[in-house]
Amino acid sequence: MSLNDDNAWLDALAWGPDGLIPAIAQEHGSGSVLMLAWMNREALRLTRETGHAVYWSRSRARLWHKGEESGHQQVVHAIRIDCDADVVLLEVEQRGGIACHTGRHDCFYRALNPAGDWVEIAPVLKDPTAIYQGAQSGI
Incomplete structure (x- = not known):
């Protein structure tokens, strides 16, 4: 299958009944898992086209260009799928x-x-209110 086959590369994916697929963002170089978000066909198509991560925001019910409010964009080095x-x-x-x-x-x-409690293990690098300046900050 070639990526030049219009939508064949999108059709090859096992989309959920809601038209979404989970997307894991992994940091290039370190391999650290940064986040999990959701994509629909348009989000994945735009991600491939632009080279920047675009997700489907379930809370906003619209496409979400990562960094559109915060400026913290994700530049895509590779797109992979699981088995x-x-x-x-x-x-x-x-x-x-x-x-x-x-x-x-x-x-x-x-x-x-070990006690069964969720504990924070990473610091806040920047106050979210300073990042979003009053904008909705959820995914």
């Missing part, structure tokens, strides 16, 4: 070093400790 073609992996350069709307480097900043 079942039901998960997308984006290898990205995280501009500005902040992927999470909480102002942290990544969204996986809580870990389960």
Whole structure:
């Protein structure tokens, strides 16, 4: 299958009943998992076309160009799929070093400790109110 086959590359994916597919953003170089978001066909097509991550925001019910409010864009180095073609992996350069709307480097900043509590293990790099200046900061 060639990427030149119009939509064949999109048709090859196992889209969910809601037309979405989970997308993992992994940091180019370090391999760190930055976040998980959702994509529809248009988001994935635009990501490939522009070289910047575009997701489907379930809370906003619209396309979300990563960094449109924060300026923390994700430049895409590679697009991969898993063995079942039901998960997308984006290898990205995280501009500005902040992927999470909480102002942290990544969204996986809580870990389960032996007592069964979720504890924060990563610092806030920038106050979210300073990043979004009153704009909606959720995904």
